[in-house]
Amino acid sequence: xxxxxxxxxxxxxxxxxxxxxxxxxxxxxxxxxxxxxxxxxxxxxxxxxxxxxxxxxxxxxxxxxxxxxxxxxxxxxxxxxxxxxxxxxxxxxxxxxxxxxxxxxxxxxxxxxxxxxxxxxxxxxxxxxxxxxxxxxxxxxxxxxxxxxxxxxxxxxxxxxxxxxxxxxxxxxxxxxxxxxxxxxxxxxxxxxxxxxxxxxxxxxxxxxxxxxxxxxxxxxxxxxxxxxxxxxxxxxxxxxxxxxxxxxxxxxxxxxxxxxxxxxxxxxxxxxxxxxxxxxxxxxxxxxxxxxxxxxxxxxxxxxxxx
Amino acid sequence: xxxxxxxxxxxxxxxxxxxxxxxxxxxxxxxxxxxxxxxxxxxxxxxxxxxxxxxxxxxxxxxxx
Numbered sequence: 001x002x003x004x005x006x007x008x009x010x011x012x013x014x015x016x017x018x019x020x021x022x023x024x025x026x027x028x029x030x031x032x033x034x035x036x037x038x039x040x041x042x043x044x045x046x047x048x049x050x051x052x053x054x055x056x057x058x059x060x061x062x063x064x065x066x067x068x069x070x071x072x073x074x075x076x077x078x079x080x081x082x083x084x085x086x087x088x089x090x091x092x093x094x095x096x097x098x099x100x101x102x103x104x105x106x107x108x109x110x111x112x113x114x115x116x117x118x119x120x121x122x123x124x125x126x127x128x129x130x131x132x133x134x135x136x137x138x139x140x141x142x143x144x145x146x147x148x149x150x151x152x153x154x155x156x157x158x159x160x161x162x163x164x165x166x167x168x169x170x171x172x173x174x175x176x177x178x179x180x181x182x183x184x185x186x187x188x189x190x191x192x193x194x195x196x197x198x199x200x201x202x203x204x205x206x207x208x209x210x211x212x213x214x215x216x217x218x219x220x221x222x223x224x225x226x227x228x229x230x231x232x233x234x235x236x237x238x239x240x241x242x243x244x245x246x247x248x249x250x251x252x253x254x255x256x257x258x259x260x261x262x263x264x265x266x267x268x269x270x271x272x273x274x275x276x277x278x279x280x281x282x283x284x285x286x287x288x289x290x291x292x293x294x295x296x297x298x299x300x301x302x303x304x305x306x307x308x
Numbered sequence: 309x310x311x312x313x314x315x316x317x318x319x320x321x322x323x324x325x326x327x328x329x330x331x332x333x334x335x336x337x338x339x340x341x342x343x344x345x346x347x348x349x350x351x352x353x354x355x356x357x358x359x360x361x362x363x364x365x366x367x368x369x370x371x372x373x
Contacts, residue, residue: 148324149352155369160345202349209342289329289350294322 005120016129018120021106024133025307026055029087029101036088041168042236042255044070046091050101056083057109062189063089063099064304070095071241071254073194090194090239092173092254102189102307104136139188140301142181144251146196146240148291149175160204161230163260171200171236176243176252183247185303192299196240198253198291203233224268232262242299249299312373313363316348325352330363334373347372 004018016022032048039045052059058077065072070093078086089099107119112132120129129135150173158165206229213223237257243250313332321327331348347370353362367373 148322153366153369154349154351155366157347157370157372200350202347205346205348207344209344211340289327291322 004123016118016120016135018122018128020128021108021122022129023060023104023136024107024110024130025136026059026103026105026110027052028307029103031100032089032098033086040094041166041172042258043172043174044091044093045255046093046098047075047256048089048091048098050087050089051080051084052087052103053084055085055103055105055109057105059085059087059109060104060191061087061089062102062104062191062300062302062304064187064189065242065244066097066099067093067095068244069093071243071250071252072099072190073192073239073241073254075194075239075256090241090254090256092241092252100189100304102302102304107133134307136302137306138300139184139303140182142179142249142299143296144179144192144242144249144299145177145294145296146251146253147175147177148198148294150198150200150236150238150253150255150291151175154200154202158202158204158232158234160206160232161262162264163232163234163262165232165234167202167234167236167258167260170202170234171255171258173238173253173255176250178245179249179251180247181249181299181301183244183301185301185305187304187308188244189302189304190242190244190299191302192242192297194239194241194254195293195295195297196253196291197293198238199235199287200238200289201233201235203231205229205231227267229265229267230262231264232260234258234260240293240297251297311360311364313367315359315363318359321352325354326359327352328359328363332367332372345372 007016029050033051034049037047075090076088107127107130114132117132122128152175156170208228211221211225238253239256241254317329319327333346335344353359
């Protein structure tokens, strides 16, 4: 750089540069625009949508974590139109206090109204920094990765018939990794995009043979008999999320979706002559008991009180 | 060990353990009915643990048997 502007701290780290764009506050969203989904089951699931307007550049959301018991993460950022975006935040637990979301973007996304300040331009004439727009100050950060298994041990027994049980307890996630990090702000805000995904499933089957004839003495049936077969496959999808401690970040899981699929079959026979049908299945599902994208994810920490 | 379960498949689980798909079946007779019940599930077994003993522990905890 032969011309331009560069401000560094005592460690030589760049604070302001005319070559790279700083992030600036666009909007503070105190509550979700819509609660897309809510349940207390499966460890608690809240899927929250925050809509930000007047943002003409890609937003970078930070969120507060009002509860130290729950996991949070940004699971989706979608463009509604050229200046409106939807931010999807997932949260575990049942607490009804929701995160505040602070939207940051480069200074092209907003226009300052104050008359005085410091404004730095890139060589193409677009702004890279504007002190009037509340530039983002980072106070800490770390890298986290999630344990491969959302739950340390899946155990329990569910109904094989018509998905007749709730898998809530069976699938509720409880596994996490712990990372020490200094969290100095009294009101910290976090940037974390959920990357890791996992799916777990379990199948319960049962068959019941009813004999209307007489036992043949060998464990079989002489006469009419019917065989009923039930199968229920319970499943849950998970997204990686983070939880905060005093000076820790916990990388764990939120349940993002769950469900169950059942089958039922009845076969009849008379003295060994089948009067029912036949069936079969095979192959594999594309995504079954898998964990994806376990690579390190970045957690950035800022002081939310600077932007209130 | 006499195993009351069957290991259907194993694979490495992201370098954090052995992923095991297992199944277990129990049969009981009630009146004139034969009832056969099967569970097929997945477990991530730490490398340091014996797979059979780990699966057996999960099955015992599940109250399936």
